[in-house]
Amino acid sequence: MNDRTSPATDSVPDQDPALRARIEQGRRETIAAWRRQRQWVWVGKILFPLAFLGLWQYASDRWIDPFFVSNPVDVAIRLWEWLLDGTIVGTAIETLLSAAYGFLLGGAVGIVLALLLGRIFWLDEIIRPFLTALYSLPRLALVPLFIIWLGIGAAMKITLTSVIVFFIVFYTTYAGVRDVPASLINLLRTMGASRFDIVRKVILPSAGVFMFTGLQVSVPYAVTGAVFGELVVGSSGLGWLLRRSQNNLDSTGVFAGLIVIMCVAGAISFCVTMLQRLTSKWRMEVSAPVM
Amino acid sequence: MTGFLRRSAQSDAEFDPSRPILSAEGVHHWYYSPERKSFVTALEDLSLSVRRGAFVALLGPSGCGKSTLLNMFAGLIAPSLGVVRYQGQAITAPNTQAAYVTQNDSLLPWRRVAANVGLPLEVRGVPAREREERVAQVLNQVGLQGFERAFPSELSGGMRKRVGLARVLVTNPNLVLMDEPFGALDAQLRARLHAEFLRLWSERGMTVVFVTHDIDEAVTLAQEVYVFASRPGRIRARIDIDLPFPRDVEEIRYSARFVELSHRLRDELRLANPVIEEH
Numbered sequence: 001m002n003d004r005t006s007p008a009t010d011s012v013p014d015q016d017p018a019l020r021a022r023i024e025q026g027r028r029e030t031i032a033a034w035r036r037q038r039q040w041v042w043v044g045k046i047l048f049p050l051a052f053l054g055l056w057q058y059a060s061d062r063w064i065d066p067f068f069v070s071n072p073v074d075v076a077i078r079l080w081e082w083l084l085d086g087t088i089v090g091t092a093i094e095t096l097l098s099a100a101y102g103f104l105l106g107g108a109v110g111i112v113l114a115l116l117l118g119r120i121f122w123l124d125e126i127i128r129p130f131l132t133a134l135y136s137l138p139r140l141a142l143v144p145l146f147i148i149w150l151g152i153g154a155a156m157k158i159t160l161t162s163v164i165v166f167f168i169v170f171y172t173t174y175a176g177v178r179d180v181p182a183s184l185i186n187l188l189r190t191m192g193a194s195r196f197d198i199v200r201k202v203i204l205p206s207a208g209v210f211m212f213t214g215l216q217v218s219v220p221y222a223v224t225g226a227v228f229g230e231l232v233v234g235s236s237g238l239g240w241l242l243r244r245s246q247n248n249l250d251s252t253g254v255f256a257g258l259i260v261i262m263c264v265a266g267a268i269s270f271c272v273t274m275l276q277r278l279t280s281k282w283r284m285e286v287s288a289p290v291m
Numbered sequence: 292m293t294g295f296l297r298r299s300a301q302s303d304a305e306f307d308p309s310r311p312i313l314s315a316e317g318v319h320h321w322y323y324s325p326e327r328k329s330f331v332t333a334l335e336d337l338s339l340s341v342r343r344g345a346f347v348a349l350l351g352p353s354g355c356g357k358s359t360l361l362n363m364f365a366g367l368i369a370p371s372l373g374v375v376r377y378q379g380q381a382i383t384a385p386n387t388q389a390a391y392v393t394q395n396d397s398l399l400p401w402r403r404v405a406a407n408v409g410l411p412l413e414v415r416g417v418p419a420r421e422r423e424e425r426v427a428q429v430l431n432q433v434g435l436q437g438f439e440r441a442f443p444s445e446l447s448g449g450m451r452k453r454v455g456l457a458r459v460l461v462t463n464p465n466l467v468l469m470d471e472p473f474g475a476l477d478a479q480l481r482a483r484l485h486a487e488f489l490r491l492w493s494e495r496g497m498t499v500v501f502v503t504h505d506i507d508e509a510v511t512l513a514q515e516v517y518v519f520a521s522r523p524g525r526i527r528a529r530i531d532i533d534l535p536f537p538r539d540v541e542e543i544r545y546s547a548r549f550v551e552l553s554h555r556l557r558d559e560l561r562l563a564n565p566v567i568e569e570h
Contacts, residue, residue, distance in 0.1 A: 183393045190365050190468075191411040192387035201410070205401040 070252040078256040087241070088260055094237040096264045098154055098226040102161020103268065106222070107215055109162070110169030115199060118177025118207075131170070139164045139225075143232060152233040161225030168218040169211070176210025177203055205279075212276040219272060223265045238264065310379055311340035312466060312498050313364055318373035320359055320524075332523035333359045334370070339517060339526060343465075346492060346499045348513035350506065350556060352564050356524020357502045358470050364500060365391045365468050377466070387415075390464035394471040396451040398443040398458075404430070405439035408457045415462075429461045433487070449480045456484075460491065470502045485511055485540045493536060506556045510549055511540050516556060520563035527563035530556060 053072045060071035082088045117124040143160060150156040180203050188198045204211075230239025238261050245253025320334040334356045341347050349357040362368040363375045366386035375382050377389070390411075398407050405426050406413075412422045430436055433453040443451055452473070459467055473481050489512060492499055503509050509516045513532050520527040532552055534543060543549050 181395075181397075183395060183397050184399065186362075186365070186367050187391060187393070187397050188410075188414065189367060189385040190387065190389060190391040191414045192385065193414045197414055201414075202399065205399070208401075 066251075067249070068251055070255050074252045075255045075259070078252050079259065082256065082260075091236065091238050091241045092260055092264055094154075095223070095226050095230065095239065095261070096267065098157040098229070098237065099161055099222045099264065100268060101154075102158040102225055103165050103215075103218065103222040105158065106162030106165030107169045107218070110166045110214070111173050111211060114170050114173035114177055114207075114211075115203065118174050118180075119199075119203070131167075135167050135171075139167070140228060143229065146229075147233060152229075152235065157226045157229035157234070157237075160229050161222050164221045164225045165218040168221060169214040172214030172217070173207055173211045176207030179210065180206040208279060212272070212279075215272050216269065216276070219269045220265050222268065223261060227261060310343075311376075312343045312345075312378055313500065314338075314340040314376045315360065315363070315370075316374050316376070318360070318363065318370040318375060320356070320363075320368070321371045335523040335525045337373075337525055339529070341498060341500060344496050344498055346501070346512060346514045348501045348503055348509035348516045349519060350503055350509045350516050350560070351519025351524070352504055352521055352560070354524075355519040355521035355564070357519050359524065361468050361470055361500065361502050364466075365389055386466075388464065389466040389468050390459040390462060392455060392459055392467065392469040392472045394474045396443070396448075396455045398451055398454055400443050402443075403439065404435065404441050404443070404446070404454050407443065407454055408461055411458060411462045425461055426457075429457045432460065432491070433457045448476060449484070452476065452484055456488065456491075460495070463495070464497055466498045466500070468500050471504070472501075473508070481508075482540050488512070489536075489538060489540065506553050506560070507544060509556065510534070510553045511538065511543060518556060518559040518563060528559045530559070 056069070057071050057073060060066045060069050066074075079088070113127075117127055139160070142163060143156075146156045146159050150159060184202050184206070185198055188202055193201070226237065227239040227242070230237035231243055232239075234240040234243075238257055241260075242254055242257040245251075245257060316338050318334055318337045319332070321330045321332055323329075324331045337356075337360065349360065351357045359368060363370055363382070364377070364386065366377075366382045366384055366389075369383070377386055399410070402410070405423075408430060409422045409426045412425060417425075427436070427439070430439065433456050435450065435453050435457060438446065438450065438454075443454065446454065455472070473484055476484065485508070501509075501513060510532055516530045516532060517526050518528045518530065519525070530552070534546070534548060534552070
């Protein structure tokens with residue numbers, strides 16, 4: 001009655017004990033191999049950056065002049081000093097706020113305009129060629145204009161950031177709005193739904209994936225906008241910190257500044273991801289088993 | 292309590308069972324085709340009327356304008372010329388008295404089953420408690436109790452169709468407009484849903500207008516079939532399906548009368564739509 005090809009081993013009581021043991025051992029080995037692989041990945045995750053930093057530390061002063069590349073220990077000390085004397089908090093908050101305000105403003109205008117042009121076809125035909133023409137301009141080339149209009153303070157940085165973010169969010173959200181199946185919209189119309197209902201119940205959830213992709217992609221660009229503004233003319237913020245370090249030929253300061261910028265971008269990106277998690281649960285639950 | 296959405300007070304006052312619930316009078320429709328760079332005639336001088344409680348099929352090949360007519364009844368498209376009426380009144384806005392079912396199940400993937408079924412009630416501002424009750428009741432009727440919290444992506448094709456059906460029934464509609472609703476299903480599942488839908492139709496006394504290109508489906512379900520000719524879309528014939536109700540959807544296709552009727556429909560379709568080698 002023993003079916004030797006059957007993989008169902010656990011629930012067969014009268015199975016040959018030797019075979020059973022062999023199968024059990026094989027199962028344990030498979031699991032152990034999988035665990036070992038996971039462990040190695042984790043070790044690698046930690047070792048790789050450590051090796052990078054170690055190599056940097058070793059190479060500096062031996063292979064390369066530390067004037068150009070500084071070294072990790074000096075950068076860490078510099079970050080610690082800046083943290084103590086308040087430099088980081090002051091400049092990072094300045095940059096973070098400019099980036100965040102610009103991000104919110106540009107993102108909001110982008111989403112609203114994408115909803116309008118995505119649904120109102122005649123308006124789309126009139127407005128979009130104009131936007132496409134503007135889009136072809138490098139946004140950073142607008143800085144001189146913004147400085148003339150707004151000076152060199154926060155308003156200029158926020159405007160620059162929001163213009164950069166606007167185009168990214170607009171084009172991705174627009175694609176999402178155009179992608180909404182007409183059948184769903186018609187369905188809501190026959191239910192007697194208002195335009196507002198249709199936007200809220202169909203278009204926003206459906207275009208949400210595109211919209212969040214646009215927001216997520218534009219986070220580093222938002223920080224770029226703020227930092228670039230400060231780098232060119234600012235008198236505060238992380239960009240200014242970079243420029244000051246550069247003027248002092250202080251590569252340690254530049255590296256320290258770059259690390260703080262990474263943290264700022266990471267913070268905004270984290271917020272967007274959290275918001276996305278909250279709003280797209282239906283998609284998460286579908287993809288969860290695949291992961 | 293169950294009849295809370297059946298009819299507005301206004302249409303109750305002029306309720307007349309002998310008057311057709313739907314009618315099209317001299318309907319033409321033209322639209323601009325960007326591919327052909329010219330206007331195309333989708334419907335040409337089309338008239339028909341649907342009596343209350345009837346099960347009517349619009350049969351024709353794709354592109355014959357039958358879906359366009361259905362969309363006119365739903366109030367999604369206005370005819371270029373002529374008039375379509377619901378209970379005697381010209382349809383000029385989306386027809387909220389009609390439940391509209393499309394070929395793809397059109398469930399909102401980000402809503403759970405209960406929220407999908409409750410959507411039409413939500414849009415009409417029915418309070419949450421009453422909504423829940425009605426949804427539970429109708430999910431029971433289509434055999435989906437216990438799936439309230441599932442997302443559409445977690446259901447099989449047949450179950451999704453049932454959810455769509457539940458969403459139609461939850462408003463107690465007078466009129467159901469269906470555009471190839473059972474198109475993409477395997478034969479057994481299709482037959483089962485046909486049977487269930489016929490039962491619901493006879494229990495509830497609603498009017499059904501049903502678009503299909505499947506002759507057998509039209510004969511199995513409908514009381515009368517309008518055969519469409521294409522390019523331009525127009526009605527070629529109106530044929531009564533005099534098979535008795537209740538029908539056994541599995542058995543009926545072997546009856547002599549069924550075969551005779553489907554032959555007749557096929558001949559009409561052939562005459563109306565000579566095969567043109569195009570694609």
